[in-house]
Amino acid sequence: MAYFFHTDEDRRQMLAAIGADSVEAIIDAQVPAEVRMNRPLELGPAASEIELEREVRRLAAANLSPASHVCFLGGGAYDHFVPAAVDAIASRGEFYTSYTPYQAEVSQGNLQVMFEYETLVAQLTGLDVSNASLYDGGSAAVEAVLMALAITSDRSRVVTAGTVHPEYRQALATYLEEIDAEVVTAEVGPDGTAADLISRIDEQTSCVLIQHPNFFGRLEQVEQIAEAAHAAGALLIQVFDPVSLGVLRRPGELGADIAVAEGQGIGNPLAFGGPYLGIMACRQELVRRLPGRIAGQTTDRRGKRCWVLTLQTREQHIRREKATSNICSNQTLLALRSTIHLALLGPEGLRETAEQCLQKAAYARRQFAASERFEVLHESATFKEFVVRDTSGDVAGALRHATEAGFLAGVPLERWYPELADCFLVAVTERRTRSEIDSLVSTLSSAPRSLASASGVAAGA
Amino acid sequence: MRNQQHTKLLFELSRPGRRAHRLPPLDVPAEPLESLLPSEALADAPPPLPELAEGDVVRHFTNLSTLNMSVDTHFYPLGSCTMKYNPKRNERLASLSGLVDVHPLQEDASIQGLLQMLFELQQMLAEISGLPGVSLQPAAGAHGELAALMVAAAYFRRQGEDRPVVLTADSAHGTNPASARMAGMQTNTVKSNRQGLVDLEDLKRQLDRRTGVFMLTNPNTLGLFDSQILEITRAVHDQGGLIYLDGANMNAILGIARPGDFGADLMHFNPHKTFSGPHGGGGPGAGPICVRDFLTEFLPAPVVVKEDDAYRLDYDRPLSIGRVRSFFGNVGVLLRAYFYIRSHGGEGLRRVSEDAILGANYLRSRVQHILDVPFGEFCMHEFVASASRLKKERGLTAMDLAKRLLDYGFHAPTVYFPMIVPESVMVEPTETESKETLDAFAEALFRITDEAQDLVHEAPHSTRISRPDEVQAARKPIMRWTPES
Structure with missing residues (x-):
């Protein structure tokens, strides 16, 4: 076994100092015999490093990934480029094997990173303050709603757009099931934006949750929605895409009171969905209800500028059941990666990345629109992803064919939107090339059409 | 020896015009931005981020790292946090292509190797806990507590029982009462006795038909295994309540005692503690939960199932509480736990x-x-x-x-x-x-x-x-x- 220290002699000396005959005796003195396990755990034998590596490499090689296939998958997680410097710095043990900065004096590295991260998020969103991160985009959206419900404590209605990431809305429904609040969902209009959202905002509405660009890559009318929400005394929560802010106006300028995002796309690996990074920023006056850890600036006893965890009286370890949230950890390592990536990008790098996503996605749209078999579902502007309809109806067949030809081509939408059973979502990041896009469209176009779909029945349902 | 210049803030190191990032030339025809996006949506300028060279960035963060204590550099006996050695092999394996770069919305057929490991991890956690139902979805211990309390709430609702009260020990982690509140429950505190264990009399006094869950940490936060454990769990079960085990201290009882065997009905693991996931300066962690068979159908969806020789994500779970986050879970942390358990086997654990x-x-x-x-x-x-x-x-x-x-x-x-x-x-x-x-x-x-x-x-x-x-x-x-x- 690889990680143990104690030799037989160590054990003998340690037991002698303790005054016990054996570890078994120490356990027996505390754990009642009736609850002792009377057989070994059935977990198989211990694997050596060589054996484990051989087997895990085999299992890893059995998976497709953006390294083996050209990736056009999006839907809240994206194949953006991660510079080598991000991996190099984040793999320093001083960062990844440390913990929450309870002892500020020996955690100034992490605390300064948290403070820099919070500043970058504020700069990015155009809002005043940020926490030091939450679990992921979905739980950040939920926490934002809970925060709004606490601020507007006499209101219990949450109006969400049907164009918000469906898994975020599912998580929201789960959380709100147990508390006294209701969700009203504005459906998706034919143009791919939230229809009749504004008409659903009323005097009982605590907050409005929208995503811009939305799940389909479309832009929402954020300013109009913000105006309507504020007129009714509700808060506006915007889910945003950090990369989009290289070209799009910032949530704070559009009227969002709280902005949340999935931070995976800036510096973090896809990793089959996690760990990811929940970004959350808000207006200054809401800060005392902000969940999660926060690093703040102060001075030490010699007057030197430094950083500490602050506003801890919001938190569970002090306030217990009265805390703003039960959250204890944050995603410092992922926040560090995003901080490094944003520092490497700078304003121009972010702008150029966003513009390349926009231009390449627009090019891909035109290619799909010009194809015989496919159409682009919504007419108007999208950022880096868009919805494609397979007029043959055989989405599953087309995507399977593309996989065989070396593409992770798109995300079928039927699971969340049954009415879009013949549609899939295509995302185009700065990593994609013109020839990859061209060959994606031609490959999908050449997919055999199934018999069922030829007669107009959606296959793969 | 300390490099003072590079412990300045990023923003103080910034110089207009510096940049570290270059993209290849755009290889599709460039359209005017105004033709692609409505002008009211377009920013006048990108956000005012700092401007730095790559060398600036690397030196800055490398110097900052030296201001941290960490497990790799120091003894870190932070109680309750299990700051054990984080094996390097786990880092290498978790970073393999085919694991670290898999998109969360790929088809099941394209990720059979990954699903196999996650399926086996579910089984391993069931074996270690003695509780057969496993969800790997929660993102942290506190998140697991909340998800499990929601499972309990859904179960009681299904049973038609009104049990809104959660009891927590006065020695419990602050997350316990905070999670209970978020799950819409009321909390009451059970005192500790003179031995630092649960005050059984106080517990019994508070137990009634409104008690939903008693949240227990065992061994408790004093590092003591509660010798009255069977009496405690029996008393709660007799009143129709459930036992939640806060798994923060599982490092003490692997293969020695199983929560399912001493009466726990639900629990979470902290794989970043017990199974050596690096703590990452405060996160990420993960918070998989294990439950007794009659609670399994309420677990968050999806879970990994095996049919014939294929693995798939099962979303079709009508009584599930739903999701508690987006995507599958903190897979990177879970895989490290899998590698750790495989490296030890039952006897090693x-x-x-x-x-x-x-x-x-x-x-x-x-x-x-x-x-x-x-x-x-x-x-x-x-x-x-x-x-x-x-x-x-x-x-x-x-x-x-x-x-x-x-x-x-x-x-x-x-x-x-x-x-x-x-x-x-x-x-x-x-x-x-x-x-x-x-x-x-x-x-x-x-x-x-x-x-x-x-x-x-x-x-x-x-x-x-x-x-x-x-x-x-x-x-x-x-x-x-x-x-x-």
Whole structure:
């Protein structure tokens, strides 16, 4: 076994100092015999490093990934480029094997990173303050709603757009099931934006949750929605895409009171969905209800500028059941990666990345629109992803064919939107090339059409 | 030796026009932005991020890293946090292509190798806990608590029972009552008795038909295994309530006792503690939950199932509470747990706990001449001492000890938790520390108690900063850099 220290002699000396005959005796003195396990755990034998590596490499090689296939998958997680410097710095043990900065004096590295991260998020969103991160985009959206419900404590209605990431809305429904609040969902209009959202905002509405660009890559009318929400005394929560802010106006300028995002796309690996990074920023006056850890600036006893965890009286370890949230950890390592990536990008790098996503996605749209078999579902502007309809109806067949030809081509939408059973979502990041896009469209176009779909029945349902 | 320039803030190092990032030339026809996006949506300029060269960035963060203590560099006996060695092989394996770069919305058929490992991890956690239903979805321990309480709530709703009360021990982690509140439940506190265990009389007094869940940490936060465990679980079950086990201290009982066997109905694991996931400066963690068979259908969806020889994600679970986050879970952390468990096997895991218990009891025996250890003759994987006597006799607080230990090159234990011990010092050495390290730590503590009071009060002396003003930080919060600040 690889990680143990104690030799037989160590054990003998340690037991002698303790005054016990054996570890078994120490356990027996505390754990009642009736609850002792009377057989070994059935977990198989211990694997050596060589054996484990051989087997895990085999299992890893059995998976497709953006390294083996050209990736056009999006839907809240994206194949953006991660510079080598991000991996190099984040793999320093001083960062990844440390913990929450309870002892500020020996955690100034992490605390300064948290403070820099919070500043970058504020700069990015155009809002005043940020926490030091939450679990992921979905739980950040939920926490934002809970925060709004606490601020507007006499209101219990949450109006969400049907164009918000469906898994975020599912998580929201789960959380709100147990508390006294209701969700009203504005459906998706034919143009791919939230229809009749504004008409659903009323005097009982605590907050409005929208995503811009939305799940389909479309832009929402954020300013109009913000105006309507504020007129009714509700808060506006915007889910945003950090990369989009290289070209799009910032949530704070559009009227969002709280902005949340999935931070995976800036510096973090896809990793089959996690760990990811929940970004959350808000207006200054809401800060005392902000969940999660926060690093703040102060001075030490010699007057030197430094950083500490602050506003801890919001938190569970002090306030217990009265805390703003039960959250204890944050995603410092992922926040560090995003901080490094944003520092490497700078304003121009972010702008150029966003513009390349926009231009390449627009090019891909035109290619799909010009194809015989496919159409682009919504007419108007999208950022880096868009919805494609397979007029043959055989989405599953087309995507399977593309996989065989070396593409992770798109995300079928039927699971969340049954009415879009013949549609899939295509995302185009700065990593994609013109020839990859061209060959994606031609490959999908050449997919055999199934018999069922030829007669107009959606296959793969 | 410290590079002072590069501990400035990123924003202070910024120079207009510097940049580290270059993209290949755009290879599709460029359209005017105004033709692609409505002008009211377009920003006039990108966000005012700092402008730096790659060398700036690398030197800046590398220098910042040297201001942290970490498991790789220091003994880190932070009680309740299980700061054990983080095996390097786990890092390499978790970074393999085919694992680290898999998109969360790929088809099941394209990720059979990954699903196999996740499926096997579900089975391993079921075996270790003695609870057959497993969800890997929650993102952290506190998230697992919340998800499991939602499972309990859904179960009671299905049974038509109104059980809104959650009981927590006064020695419990703060997340327990906070999670209960978020799950829409009321919380009441159960006292500890003179032995530091659950006060059975107080528990029984509070139990009734409105009790939903008793949240229990066992071994508890004092590092003691509650010898009354069967009486406790029986009393709760007799009233129709459920037992939730906070798995923060699982490092003490792997292969020794299983929560499912001592009466727990639901629990979470902290794979970043028990199964060596690196703590990442505060996260990420993960918080998989295990439940008894009759609660399985309420678990978050999806779970991994095996049919014939294929693995798939099962979303079709009509009684599921739903999702608690987006996508599958903190897979990177879960995979490290899988590698760790595979590296140990059943017997190895038991030795993990035995060595953790040995190390904690040894250090306890070395320390108890210096600090009182108010509860227990022995301990499990950690112990809680009190600096009360030292405070009275020498004016030294738990905080003073913690700060001065930093000068000796040790991370401080957890202090002032659990709250039921005054001036508490909570020490968890873990199994991955040598006798020599434990001896050196005890020696340092001993020497500190003999040092001049002022020296200790003003510690640490060897760190870049000392005793930051937290009151000022909270009174006038500065949460971001601005050009004026």
